[in-house]
Amino acid sequence: MDQRLIEYDEKHSDYDRMGEIVYEKLKDALHDEHIHPMQVTYRIKTRSSVENKLIRKPEKYQKLTNMTDIAGFRVICYFSDQVDQVARLLEENFVVDKVNSVDKRNALPTTSFGYSSLHYICTLPHNGEYPEKLCVLPFEVQIRSVLQHAWAEIEHDLGYKSAFGVPRDIRREFSRLAGLLEIADDLFVGIKNELVVYKDQVRKRIAEDKADDLTIDRHTLSAYIKESGTMQSFIMEIADICGAEIQYIDPEPYIPKLDYLDIHTLGELKELVYTEHDGALDLAMDALTDSGIDTLTSVVGLYYLCRSKLIYGDYSRERIANFFHISISSEERVMRRTNKLLEKRESVRARAEKAAEDMKDTGT
Amino acid sequence: MTINKTKKEDQLTVAVEGRIDTVTSPELEGALKDSMGDAEKLVIDLKDVDYISSAGLRVLLGAHKTMSRKGGLKIINAADSIMEIFEVTGFSDILDIG
Numbered sequence: 001m002d003q004r005l006i007e008y009d010e011k012h013s014d015y016d017r018m019g020e021i022v023y024e025k026l027k028d029a030l031h032d033e034h035i036h037p038m039q040v041t042y043r044i045k046t047r048s049s050v051e052n053k054l055i056r057k058p059e060k061y062q063k064l065t066n067m068t069d070i071a072g073f074r075v076i077c078y079f080s081d082q083v084d085q086v087a088r089l090l091e092e093n094f095v096v097d098k099v100n101s102v103d104k105r106n107a108l109p110t111t112s113f114g115y116s117s118l119h120y121i122c123t124l125p126h127n128g129e130y131p132e133k134l135c136v137l138p139f140e141v142q143i144r145s146v147l148q149h150a151w152a153e154i155e156h157d158l159g160y161k162s163a164f165g166v167p168r169d170i171r172r173e174f175s176r177l178a179g180l181l182e183i184a185d186d187l188f189v190g191i192k193n194e195l196v197v198y199k200d201q202v203r204k205r206i207a208e209d210k211a212d213d214l215t216i217d218r219h220t221l222s223a224y225i226k227e228s229g230t231m232q233s234f235i236m237e238i239a240d241i242c243g244a245e246i247q248y249i250d251p252e253p254y255i256p257k258l259d260y261l262d263i264h265t266l267g268e269l270k271e272l273v274y275t276e277h278d279g280a281l282d283l284a285m286d287a288l289t290d291s292g293i294d295t296l297t298s299v300v301g302l303y304y305l306c307r308s309k310l311i312y313g314d315y316s317r318e319r320i321a322n323f324f325h326i327s328i329s330s331e332e333r334v335m336r337r338t339n340k341l342l343e344k345r346e347s348v349r350a351r352a353e354k355a356a357e358d359m360k361d362t363g364t
Numbered sequence: 365m366t367i368n369k370t371k372k373e374d375q376l377t378v379a380v381e382g383r384i385d386t387v388t389s390p391e392l393e394g395a396l397k398d399s400m401g402d403a404e405k406l407v408i409d410l411k412d413v414d415y416i417s418s419a420g421l422r423v424l425l426g427a428h429k430t431m432s433r434k435g436g437l438k439i440i441n442a443a444d445s446i447m448e449i450f451e452v453t454g455f456s457d458i459l460d461i462g
Contacts, residue, residue, distance in 0.1 A: 244418075247425055249458055250432070257457075287452035295418035297425070300454035327457060337451075 004064045008050050015044045018134040019071045029093050035085055038146050039076040068121045071139035079192055080145040080185040083118055094122040117144035147181040203227055212267025218252045224266050225251055225298050230273050235301040242288040244296040254302045256326050261309055272305050279308035311345045367395045376403035381412035384420030393423045404435040411441035416449055438462050
């Protein structure tokens with residue numbers, strides 16, 4: 001039997017062990033650096049696959065360790081600029097064999113478009129943390145964007161092992177598509193960067209109280225809840241009722257609800273805080289005083305403001321039910337919440353009438 | 365508190381029985397942490413839960429945050445007393461309650 005296959009059989013469990021270690025280390029490093037790729041996968045080449053490769057290229061693989069992709073990892077990033085971030089991470093955590101690594105993004109002539117991906121050949125570091133026999137086994141990490149991945153997978157799916165096998169016209173089509181996807185990759189990175197700038201500008205304008213004209217979206221609403229003095233002090237007033245801590249959450253589910261109540265800008269939201277402040281705080285006091293609750297979400301301010309507008313405003317039963325329909329699919333639950341809100345309206349009206357009568361009595 | 369987990373394809377259903385309070389919340393948190401990694405969707409069945417404290421709410425919020433990156437978290441069979449707590453705290457508007 002081929003000595004290299006005997007060696008493969010002997011080392012298979014070492015490759016398995018090394019693969020698991022690298023996978024965990026890579027996932028931890030990505031998590032620590034807040035890089036969230038679309039996918040991280042790995043596989044150990046099967047015996048038959050190794051055998052086929054040895055047959056196809058006997059000269060190249062005189063030693064088994066010359067085959068650097070027996071353990072193969074793939075990191076698919078959402079954005080093309082994350083490819084270099086992942087590469088830096090690999091350099092920090094593993095020993096990278098730069099001589100045998102290939103940056104296929106730079107390998108293409110400037111006038112061509114095609115397969116573009118970064119392939120790093122690595123080993124575990126000899127730092128005493130891992131068994132020495134695992135630190136001599138090479139592994140390959142392919143890093144590419146999701147669009148680069150799509151291009152490569154489709155080309156592979158059509159059955160081409162190399163560009164030479166592709167008919168000329170089809171090759172040209174593939175090149176055109178690669179160029180298109182390269183532009184798309186750049187545009188996605190541009191969108192991501194624009195969002196960073198936008199979020200920063202929104203925060204600044206809210207802090208300076210110059211954000212009234214901003215349309216409510218996920219970022220403006222989230223920043224308004226966190227940064228606006230008006231909203232923050234209102235939330236804190238509610239939290240103080242029961243001594244609760246505020247847990248910050250994504251307020252996106254509130255956007256269609258605010259839209260339904262005709263609140264489309266941060267200026268209109270600020271106005272809502274002013275007009276509904278007392279009513280909303282009364283509702284919060286009724287619900288939270290002596291409740292023993294010490295955790296509230298950051299949307300609690302919006303919760304009581306919307307309830308106050310529905311209770312004290314001139315909203316029909318149907319319109320109130322439609323408000324609840326925005327987030328609840330169960331008809332029974334919508335009816336229950338509508339009835340409850342209308343009961344609350346009755347009780348606050350009765351309380352207000354009684355207070356007015358008491359004042360009248362005191363006056364007379 | 366008793367916790368029963370059932371897995372069907374990529375959905376994990378966690379049925380809780382008893383009180384979710386300061387004492388029992390860590391147990392629920394541990395049980396969810398152990399299993400959420402393998403699940404694409406998480407369903408928490410509160411049919412036999414008669415009380416949930418703030419500590420329990422924080423566990424549900426943590427699970428909601430983890431699962432929002434995947435197929436989401438759904439709460440089912442919450443009793444009226446539990447629904448009341450979800451509502452006054454603002455949780456009812458962010459959790460998917462069936």
